[in-house]
Amino acid sequence: MVDDCIFCKIRDGEIPSEILHRDDHCFAIRDIAPAAPTHLLVIPLEHFTFLQGMTPEFHPTLDAMFTAARDLAAAEGIVGSGYRLTINQGADAGQAVDHLHLHVLGGKPLGPVG
Numbered sequence: 001m002v003d004d005c006i007f008c009k010i011r012d013g014e015i016p017s018e019i020l021h022r023d024d025h026c027f028a029i030r031d032i033a034p035a036a037p038t039h040l041l042v043i044p045l046e047h048f049t050f051l052q053g054m055t056p057e058f059h060p061t062l063d064a065m066f067t068a069a070r071d072l073a074a075a076e077g078i079v080g081s082g083y084r085l086t087i088n089q090g091a092d093a094g095q096a097v098d099h100l101h102l103h104v105l106g107g108k109p110l111g112p113v114g
């Protein structure tokens, strides 16, 4: 547990949240302030801030995150209409929560990236 990390607290059940998916590597929730009709967050169980911390032994975690994102997009019915996966990293990307997470966005035209 990293102190004061909202996603660690959700992972540990300290903050109640609907868990859409959970496996040995990651879990998924709905974003509290959705930017699109579907806006999910796929979050590694382990607290990483940056992809740089996900050294080769954690590549199964990346695999699990992208597999979960793919399956959740299918469950949300947005594979045909399209969706976007985003990982914000650091200040210029506007990363607000320093526990790395993969946004899954879809359900409307999303416009150009950035």
Ligand code: 5GP
Binding pocket: 006, 017, 029, 030, 031, 032, 033, 034, 087, 088, 094, 095, 096, 097, 098
């Ligand atoms: P970032 O800007 O770090 O890539 O994205 C952080 C995301 O986490 C934001 O989209 C924000 O709405 C979401 N978020 C922040 N706090 C909570 C929370 O307590 N619960 C949930 N479900 N989402 C949160």
Ligand code: ZN
Binding pocket: 002, 005, 006, 007, 008, 009, 046, 047, 048, 098, 099
């Ligand atoms: Zn954390």
